[in-house]
Amino acid sequence: EMMREITGISEMENSLKRILGVSKVVIVPGDSDETPLVKEEIGKATADILSSCLDKDNIIAVTGGTTMACTAEMLSSDIGEGRNLIFVPARGGIGEDVKNQANVICATMAEKTGGLHRVLYVPDEVGLEVYYSLLKEPAITEVLDMIKSANIVLHGIGDALTMAGRRRTSKTAMKKIIEENAVGEAFGYYFNENGEIVHKVPTIGMQISDLEEKPCVIAAAGGKSKAKAIKAYMKGAPKTTILITDEGAASEFLKGH
Numbered sequence: 668e669m670m671r672e673i674t675g676i677s678e679m680e681n682s683l684k685r686i687l688g689v690s691k692v693v694i695v696p697g698d699s700d701e702t703p704l705v706k707e708e709i710g711k712a713t714a715d716i717l718s719s720c721l722d723k724d725n726i727i728a729v730t731g732g733t734t735m736a737c738t739a740e741m742l743s744s745d746i747g748e749g750r751n752l753i754f755v756p757a758r759g760g761i762g763e764d765v766k767n768q769a770n771v772i773c774a775t776m777a778e779k780t781g782g783l784h785r786v787l788y789v790p791d792e793v794g795l796e797v798y799y800s801l802l803k804e805p806a807i808t809e810v811l812d813m814i815k816s817a818n819i820v821l822h823g824i825g826d827a828l829t830m831a832g833r834r835r836t837s838k839t840a841m842k843k844i845i846e847e848n849a850v851g852e853a854f855g856y857y858f859n860e861n862g863e864i865v866h867k868v869p870t871i872g873m874q875i876s877d878l879e880e881k882p883c884v885i886a887a888a889g890g891k892s893k894a895k896a897i898k899a900y901m902k903g904a905p906k907t908t909i910l911i912t913d914e915g916a917a918s919e920f921l922k923g924h
């Protein structure tokens with residue numbers, strides 16, 4: 668019985684890998700929509716993959732969200748042994764609650780691994796004038812340079828409407844997200860079913876085009892409710908992306924394939 672279940676999962680991993688055309692897919696058993704423990708398992712699997720991607724010197728760009736927060740909790744000091752780790756937020760403020768912000772998650776990741784972290788404090792709502800003067804601040808340009816040179820990117824994928832609802836999203840942006848039929852979100856970018864960008868939270872830091880040149884990109888997202896989002900986002904994602912997901916999302920994704 669156990670064996671059959673394991674085989675089922677690795678078959679799903681292979682199918683997803685083939686359909687997405689990516690190098691690696693990891694599926695953890697269960698559905699994180701129904702069982703919170705499954706999100707912790709995704710976090711654990713993500714931490715393991717991160718560990719396997721590390722060089723001697725690492726700059727790891729990290730996004731926000733509950734899945735990344737779970738991943739942070741699963742990191743331990745052994746992955747930092749004999750290595751230099753610096754965690755940096757991938758992008759500036761995108762309207763999340765503090766606990767889901769990349770700044771906080773990076774601090775936890777550094778603490779857990781004995782590494783370092785940087786913060787990128789960009790207020791969510793600033794006028795253009797303030798915005799452009801922030802870009803001249805050495806403390807900010809230093810972090811932006813680090814984001815540019817990151818060798819690893821660690822990110823979540825969200826359901827578009829869930830994310831827009833959870834964040835401080837303006838009425839105009841909300842209208843656009845709904846009218847353009849956005850289904851997925853990552854890095855503050857919103858995607859339609861064809862994987863096209865329909866809205867982007869205006870902030871500094873990593874742009875989606877920067878992903879292509881990163882040697883290691885790790886995406887972590889699970890739950891049946893995220894199947895469409897994962898499908899949409901992965902359409903345009905770099906083929907080097909390693910996807911960590913769960914059975915709930917994977918089996919929904921594979922329906923009709």
Ligand code: G3H
Pocket residue numbers: 730731732733734735823824825826830852853854855
């Ligand atoms: O940036 C946030 C992610 O897109 C999804 O967040 O892991 O809480 O679902 P989550």
